[in-house]
Amino acid sequence: MNLFAALLFRNRLAAAGAVVLSIIGILALLTPVLPLQDPYTTHMGSRYLLPLSPGHFLGTDGLGRDLLSRLMWGTRLSLAVGVVAAVGAGTIGSAVGIVAGYFGGRTDNIIMRFVDMLMGFPYILLALAIVAVLGPGLMNALIAVAAVNVPFFARNIRGITVGLAHREFVDAARLSGKGHLKILVTELLPNALPVIVIAMSTTIGWMILETAGLSFLGLGSQPPQADLGSMLGEARSAMITSPHTSMVPGAMIFLIVMSINLLGDGIRDALDPRLRSGALARPMAATLVRRKTVPGPTGEGLLRLDDLSAQFHVGKRVYRAVSEVSLALAPGECVGLIGESGSGKSVTALSVMGLVASPPGVITGGAARLEGEDLIGAPYERLRSLRGSRVAYIFQDPLATLHPLYKIGDQLAEAIRCHHPISRSEARKRALKLLADVHMPNAAARLDVFPHELSGGMRQRVGIAMALANEPDVIIADEPTTALDVTVQAQILALLDELRRARGLAILFITHDFGVVGQLCDRVAVMYAGRIVEEGPTAEVLAAPAHPYTARLIACVPELGAGRRRLPAIPGLPPAVDRLPEGCAFAPRCEKATEACTKGEIVLSGAQRRWRCIHPEPVA
């Protein structure tokens, strides 16, 4: 709750809205006890007095009634109507929505058909029709406005509930013996409640506007009682001669609705956990670079990373995702980068071409050199011209990584036309050739299908074809087979291996699977907590790992053919990268750790094979 308040008031606009709204609200509550004139006493001798007239701070209206007093009473009425209508519509609509969304099937169908029908009216028609039946009056206008908004709540909350009802925790609750009512009330409602509260709070302003509108038309509050809308409606006839009588209630409506909207937005933002974590920020075209010095090249290589560091800045926390990673890729070489989730392997890969989402990502040091040219901090246009043409990427989940609304052929042709000014038909021909190169069955017909019409394996073939489009020197493959089934994975790995040998491609292959690395990669680098802990020729590292982490990781992965057995698990968890311990990050889980392991910087040492450990396993 304190966090919520802190977040809310960090947003200055929302705070301003809250202040204005509370002042108006308190004044409205106090109206009966304030020393105001009677709002209904007419005084034909003092009609249309201007503001600041003696005795009438805001002047008088067409019947000589005190405007200030009428404004306060009107505000009180409008606020009450808005809140009651929003809460009423929200409660009924949410109840309907939750029931429809949870039960689904026929219940859902009937309810939602009816809701759709109500939404088939422009809402004012329905409101007008209800007022026509009930007769003009503020209460009836309130009922009409609330009734009209019930379908919106119902539809909204139903959508949320459908999403929740398919979550596994609802199944789990069922298996825990909970009945429908219990699940609705104790499982779904608490999760839908924030959304309902947000929707209600943002709707109050809308409700005030709508009832004011009906009153303005003469269908709401009836004289002499007046809410803000009917004050405005009555003043309309004298709009040109005495504009202040319209401006006073109009400005008040505006002020109330504006402050409610500001506050509502603030509440929404404060309640949205994604916004809190910075996940709703839009990633920029290239990752932010904030580095003090640029290290010189430490060796040869087609693509080489020198002391590359990347961090995520979320609020005050700093997550050191990648710390001083150095890695080289020779022409035609396949290097595996292996690690568990959160080890920084993907961030390392994405940093090369500035594709780490930023905010919150920042590259804080080091260099990534393509044939000696530093890509970190290169101007956007230079980076863009190299992306896809010299260094291409293949990503993990091919359904999410292909644009869902463009045809396969167009996406391939676009990849080519980004870098080569060729005609559409020429690009299409090349796209067809690319699909044939990745052994896409029936390639010509596949040019005109959308990604969702292909299977996972076929989509990944498209992803590979797209990476090959401009004959790059380097391909960075970020877990390209993780989302695929084993038999399809074998096909894709075989294809990648064939292509790299035929074309002399250099591949940086990111994975968490030692089996894959063993089959595909010449060299392998193992990452733990943002650092490379071991690196060397694949066969040697797998046969005799030097770093205890590598050794124990290999040992705890079950291997086919080893039979039934107990696995030698690694105790504990990888460290959080916003609180990295001093020394070796693996020390707390390591059997061989000594005091020296938790002090100072432990360097990556060695030549052909390198490791970051002071008690390495024996290496043959």
Next chain:
Amino acid sequence: MTLALKTEALAKRFPAGRRLLGGPRTFVHAVRPVTLEVRQGETLGVVGESGCGKSTLARMLVGLLAPSEGRIEIEGRALDKADPVAFGKLIQYVFQDPQSSLNPRKTIRAILEAPLRNLHGMGRAARETRIAELLAAVNLREEFLDRYPHEFSGGQAQRIGIARALAATPRILVLDEPVSALDVSVQAQVLNLLADLKAEFGLTYIFISHDLAVVEAVSDRIAVLYFGSVVEEGPAERVFARPRHPYTQLLARSAPAVGRPLAPGGEGELPDPLDPPPGCAFAGRCPKATDICRHTAPALRPIEGDQLAACHQPL
């Protein structure tokens, strides 16, 4: 040995597509008639790739989904109506995604109390003791009880999920990909925990996974699912070492393993579920397929001893 669980021709089909007016155009057979027997105290591994129907099968076994055909018997009792409450006391489910199986707005205590209260009607004091036992069983500290699920790592969340399943004191646990969402170093911890719990409480496991090596490491017997049917079934040590069905062979060869060259791998993928082939579903990808394979669906039959395969040309 007595049977813990038995299914007879258990099948599930879902309507697919829509006509211009009304009814479904066709049905997708997610699970074709499956007959399985699980003995008391054993672990049956169920392996299959995505779309093979393994999750649908699992959901039917615990009563979350009503079967279209066939029957389920648990310890001799027929349980055919999908009713999680009736099933809950006999058979429980451990979900794949530990985080999404825990209600984000409930404390761990509230999550663990639900089965104790609703299935066993325990009083407050009894619940307290039982929760303490459960936490100890899954190696979690009691101070976690008043925290919310998002404060836990995947491995810890999965332990909570297992504790909740155990709270119902079931005889059987259906483990649906219980370690696929976990990192390998944590995966081994959870697998070992599951083995300990099984010995301690005398449980029977149905362990569903796409990972052959994991299944082989934990199972007594293994059933291989392809396109909704069991294509091979047999003792864990033989199924992948000496596969009888060509699909099992392809699976075993495709699994990446250190020190083995890249397998060329068969081309092709699953048939279209909306337009299933008349014969063996694997015929389109099978190097040994003949005419009979393309026209007649093979039945599951013993090939050698207790190793069964649904194949006209077993290996």
Next chain:
Amino acid sequence: MGRYILRRLISAIPVLLGITVIVFLIMAMIPGDPATAILGSYATPENVARINHDLGLDHPLVQRYFIWLFNMLHGDFGRSYSLNRPVIDEVLDRFSATLILAGVSFVACSILGILAGVVSAARQYGAADKAITFVVLIGISIPSFFLGMMMILLFAVRLSWLPVSGMYEIYGGGGPIDLLRHLTMPAVALSVVATGVIARLTRGAMLEVLRQDFIRTARAKGVHERRVIWGHALRAAMVSVIPVLGLQAGYVLSGAVYIETVFQWPGIGRMLVDAILKRDILLVQGGVVFVAACYVLFNILVDVAQSLLDPRIKT
């Protein structure tokens, strides 16, 4: 595609029928006796009976509904007693005026709203984003009828740039230029709120889309940022914007009721308000059903546009 449109049209039939039922029932619930309202002081029992017979009010409710529906399907919406004119003639005249006003506003708010939303998202937290967000907030907070009145004061009364009200000059009016001069203020006042809503929504949808993996793919391909935003991202964002455009069309139509009152625009909104105040039931019924039917058809167009954009919607 044709199939999809056909299916949408067929599914609209029950909606349209439902709307007529709802309207009819609501109108049947109106208290008081229309005959007495019409006749006023001439309400002798014979006259009342005659009027009731003319209006068909002497039949049972269900029968009255079908008579009304049958007549409507033949273009006979009855006769307005207050205007002494066939309802359909009045409705068509008034609706065409509303269509001009609402149509122009709708097109304007769609284009402006989407443009503002995209710019705002692409420059998130930048100066342009803050400015747009603030203007939009003012736009959605100001009552359109108050805005209209203030515009009249400023542009018509003070500056005399534009006419105060009406659709054409009463003397020597007519012609597109005259119409445009009269249209400008009401169209602007009417579109402000919807522009704000669409801009907010577009911004949100764009921010959501820009975090998707396929945007990263486009950037990794070397697609220029301009095209990433206005091509890849906007196209995907439109999938969630288009349904809201359909909803906003309803808001624009609704807002027209106020704006027509403020600017004395001879549209159907004002007609309905007058008819309600005069208890001219047939005119209210006819007007509401007609507008609702047009809105339903418009929403079918929206759905078709959506299915053209998004191939994942089953056609």
